Structure formats: C-alpha cells, structure tokens
Amino acid sequence: MQRSSNEELPDCCYQENQPSLIKPSSPTPNHMLHLSNLDDQKFLRFSIKYIYLFQNSVTIHLLKLSLSRVLVDYYPLAGRLKTLLSPHDDDDHGDDQKLQVDCNGEGAVFAEASMDITVQEFLQISHKPNKSWRKLLFRVDARTFLDAPPLVIQVTKLRCGGMIVCTSINHCLCDGIGTSQFLHDWAYLTTKPIDSIPITPFHSRHMFKPRSPSSHLPLLHPAFTKNVPNSTAEDSFSVNRYLHSQPLVPASLTYTASNIMRLKSQCVPSIKCTTFEVLASHTWLSWVKSLNLAPSLEVKLLFSMNIRNRVNPKIPKGYYANGFVLACAKTTVKGLVNSNLHNVVKLVQEAKLALTDDCVNSILEMLEDKNIKTDLTASLVISQWSKLGLEDLDFGEGKPLHMGPLTSDIYCLFLPVIGHPNDIRVLVSLPKGLVSKFEYYMNRFLDSNNVEATGNCEK
Structure with a gap:
C-alpha cells in the first residue's frame, strides 16, 4: 500500500505492560549530581528527541540488555531531576531553582510497539516531521518537565521487518556531542556485548565552575x-x-x-x-x-x-x-x-x-x-x-536510512x-x-x- 506524502502515520500498537523501566544492570553510585551553570539554563529545559529508521530490526531483548549495561556507565540518565528547594520554597517556582540529578538508579523508560507501515512508506514522508510522528515516542504522564525521566526510548517494529528507534534525552544532562556519545556507546554494547565501551563517560560538572568570581558584575x-x-x-x-x-x-x-x-x-x-x-x-x-x-x-x-x-x-x-x-x-x-x-x-x-x-x-x-x-x-x-556522527549509529543491522528530529x-x-x-x-x-x-x-x-x-x- 502506497501512502500519500501528506498522510499521517497510523497508530502504534503497544505490547502488553508498556512501558517498562530499564535499570542499570549492576549497582551504581547513589548520590546527588549537581549540574553546571551551562546545564542549568532554562533555555535547555527540554529533551532532545531523535528518530532513527532502520531497514532491519534488532531483537528487543538485546536492545534492553545493552541499554541496561550502558546505564551502568551513564547512571545519571537512569536517575531523576530534582531542584535544590529549601523546605520553605514553593514547588510551583521550581523552574527558577538550581537543578541536580538524583542518581537513584530508578531507570529509563522503554516502550515496545508496532506500526502498520513499511520502511519505504516512511521514507516517502520522512522529509518533514509532522505531528503524527509523536506517536513514535511514548508519552510519559508527567506534570512538569522535572517529573519526566531523563531518558525515554521507544522501539517500533514495522510491517516489513524494519524498526524505528526514537529517543528523548534531557538536554540538561547532555548536549549534542553527549547524546551522540551515549547513543554510540549503547549501540557498541549491542553489537559487542562482552566488551566495555571505549571511553568511560566523565560525569562531574565542576569543570565548568566559574574560576574566580569577580567583585563586579560580569x-x-x-x-x-x-x-x-x-x-x-x-x-x-x-x-x-x-x-x-x-x-x-x-x-x-x-x-x-x-x-x-x-x-x-x-x-x-x-x-x-x-x-x-x-x-x-x-x-x-x-x-x-x-x-x-x-x-x-x-x-x-x-x-x-x-x-x-x-x-x-x-x-x-x-x-x-x-x-x-x-x-x-x-x-x-x-x-x-x-x-x-x-x-x-x-x-x-x-x-x-x-x-x-x-x-x-x-x-x-x-x-x-x-x-x-x-x-x-x-x-x-x-x-x-x-557533524556529530548521529547518522552513523549501528545496532548491528546497518546504519539508519533516516535520522533527524522527532519534531x-x-x-x-x-x-x-x-x-x-x-x-x-x-x-x-x-x-x-x-x-x-x-x-x-x-x-x-x-x-x-x-x-x-x-x-x-x-x-
């Protein structure tokens, strides 16, 4: 069935008991990770949403297993954002407060779905995002930005055997270089499950503390x-x-x-x-x-x-x-x-x-x-x-046929x-x-x- 370039995507059919929480596969540090002034900007209080289209699927079990392993190294992504509120602060003003990450290992959200569409049909409409693409990412019921988990993933299997991987990564925790690094490390462990990732992620944000605050306003x-x-x-x-x-x-x-x-x-x-x-x-x-x-x-x-x-x-x-x-x-x-x-x-x-x-x-x-x-x-x-290498992501069945933003x-x-x-x-x-x-x-x-x-x- 050929689809019009203006046609919306069909609805997703979710597997039972969706979504699940993927926790780190081994114990991780349990502490509060303070964010730098660069991380903490209101301008970055949203999630970067990527969409990847692959010709062939990878088994869900393998993707979950490798995600669980990579979250040991990237354990803040399995945590939850918190504000530095004092007991007398009003929660409604949390948007004005300094942010930190509660590295509690609560886990990343992972949803499995299927969609009645083929890779080629999606490629026909892939030039410009439309609102129906939001079906490709599980909508977490969160009252505010702070309540949403830092990492949300949905893998959608297509009628032809292909798959779409959609990720939502909190911008306060990672920039474009960081999100690309995380995704490539996840893919690396999917293809080489007995290896360790090549470079250990560096978590501390003290590198971007002001050197020595001056007596005058900058x-x-x-x-x-x-x-x-x-x-x-x-x-x-x-x-x-x-x-x-x-x-x-x-x-x-x-x-x-x-x-x-x-x-x-x-x-x-x-x-x-x-x-x-x-x-x-x-x-x-x-x-x-x-x-x-x-x-x-x-x-x-x-x-x-x-x-x-x-x-x-x-x-x-x-x-x-x-x-x-x-x-x-x-x-x-x-x-x-x-x-x-x-x-x-x-x-x-x-x-x-x-x-x-x-x-x-x-x-x-x-x-x-x-x-x-x-x-x-x-x-x-x-x-x-x-220039981030995002288009080179390979979970073992080849590089994507399409990558871009969800919206x-x-x-x-x-x-x-x-x-x-x-x-x-x-x-x-x-x-x-x-x-x-x-x-x-x-x-x-x-x-x-x-x-x-x-x-x-x-x-």
Whole structure:
C-alpha cells in the first residue's frame, strides 16, 4: 500500500505492560549530581528527541540488555531531576531553582510497539516531521518537565521487518556531542556485548565552575538578556512570540557540497569561511528577509560553540554534559538585508572569535544570576547536528536510512544527509504563509540567471 506524502502515520500498537523501566544492570553510585551553570539554563529545559529508521530490526531483548549495561556507565540518565528547594520554597517556582540529578538508579523508560507501515512508506514522508510522528515516542504522564525521566526510548517494529528507534534525552544532562556519545556507546554494547565501551563517560560538572568570581558584575553577553521585575518588556515586539502565535509549518531544504561551494564563491577571495559559517549566514539572512521586520529592529543569530577545547584546564575525554555556549552575531534588520553575504559571514566569524577563555568564564559567572536568560526576542537559533556522527549509529543491522528530529520548531537544525556526508539539510519551522518566501530566498542563489549575490539587496 502506497501512502500519500501528506498522510499521517497510523497508530502504534503497544505490547502488553508498556512501558517498562530499564535499570542499570549492576549497582551504581547513589548520590546527588549537581549540574553546571551551562546545564542549568532554562533555555535547555527540554529533551532532545531523535528518530532513527532502520531497514532491519534488532531483537528487543538485546536492545534492553545493552541499554541496561550502558546505564551502568551513564547512571545519571537512569536517575531523576530534582531542584535544590529549601523546605520553605514553593514547588510551583521550581523552574527558577538550581537543578541536580538524583542518581537513584530508578531507570529509563522503554516502550515496545508496532506500526502498520513499511520502511519505504516512511521514507516517502520522512522529509518533514509532522505531528503524527509523536506517536513514535511514548508519552510519559508527567506534570512538569522535572517529573519526566531523563531518558525515554521507544522501539517500533514495522510491517516489513524494519524498526524505528526514537529517543528523548534531557538536554540538561547532555548536549549534542553527549547524546551522540551515549547513543554510540549503547549501540557498541549491542553489537559487542562482552566488551566495555571505549571511553568511560566523565560525569562531574565542576569543570565548568566559574574560576574566580569577580567583585563586579560580569558584562551581559549579547546572547542573553535579563528579566527586570515590573518591566514592560512583554509589551515590546518579539519575533519569538509572533512566530509562536500561529501554526508553524516545517521548511526543509537540502544543500549539496557543490551548492555550498557556490555559496562560498560569493565570499572568496575577500574572505575564507567554513561550510557552517557560510550556510548559517545565508540562512539567517533568508530568515530575516522572509519575516519582513522593521528596519531598525536588532536581530541576532545564536549558534552553539563547543568549548571543550577552548577552556583551561581542558575538558576530559568522555565529557557528555553540556560543553557549549551560544555565540551571538547581531545587527539591525536594515544592516543585514542591505549587506552582502561575505559581510554577514564576517559577523559570524567575529562572534566565534569573541568566545575567548575569559569570555566563557564571564558567561559561567553571569549564569549564577537566575534572572539571566537566553535572548530569543528576535533571534534565529541554529544547532548543528550534521557533524556529530548521529547518522552513523549501528545496532548491528546497518546504519539508519533516516535520522533527524522527532519534531520541528523555530530553532533551526543543520542535519546530516544519509549517504552524502558533505551535504546538509536545513530544517526550520515558520508560519505557513512565510515558508515559500523563506525557500525563495534560500534557493535564489541556485538560479543561474540570478546575477545578484545572495544577501545583496538593491539599494
């Protein structure tokens, strides 16, 4: 049976007594694990949800067994989040409190299901996530974010013998590098059950403590803003609120290595740039143009920068917690759309260079203030998944035919393209009426008749 590209997924049929809790296979340390200021940001109080499609299934028993074993090494993922509340604190304000992990070995949630669909039928609709994909991840009945287990997994067997593995991993415990490390270690123990994982995960978060808090308040980094009590900030215009006020539709565009070289050609010889720098600049420019914003509005591009090798002392191998900060490029709408691509790339490069060791320490110190939050008012946030090795996950029956997010949001993802390691898929959600406009600006440079450099507007 062929399925329409717009057809929703059929319902999942869950096995009896689902889900189950998978506990570590041997005793693990029982203690409270304090999170760093990077882990503890409100911006990260959600779960990273991955979806993997495999041609062939792996037995559920083997997946459970290897998960139980890998949770011995990654025992915080079998624990539960708690707040540092005093007896007089109101639980309703837990969102403002410092987080920690109760490493109690309670276990990860694991659900088994089947679905009346084939691998090929899913591939037909895999280009853009839709709401029906949420069926592929067991919905835990949790009152708040804090009540949800840090790790939730669902394995769905398909009619053709394939399987979909969907994972939800709490972002306060792991970043993209950390989630990839955990998933690969789980897969490693599935294929080599008598071995130990190659690198032991490093749990302690003290590596990102502020070195020596200064007597003066640190400068507010441009990626952040501060809540001011009784302010009228809610009355000011917010692109973020504007986007969320209407139904969002995912835009998905794939760029080949030759497409990216064509973008880079607009910058050389004036400036040399990486693939990320040029594609992020181009995406930011296209996003801002599609929104038709006021020329004087300040807009920002926020993107994650791995700082494991940027701080002293160096972060140990196996560190799977959050080891990134947000770099920030900013300018006005007018300054951006009237610029050319290589000038926008310069803004991105300057944002990367600004993240010195001293700057990172200042951010860590600044985040002690719980009134500080990531500035999403008029910001495009880009997260790069295309260089994490996520697409190489192999549980013993081959690498995935598809990998990506379970859902799409206004955060922009740079995704790997299976079988084409130098290609990148850009995924971001916009109001339905703006998607075609965004796609036009994103693809205009591919028109051989278009002599205008991407990002250059007629004056």
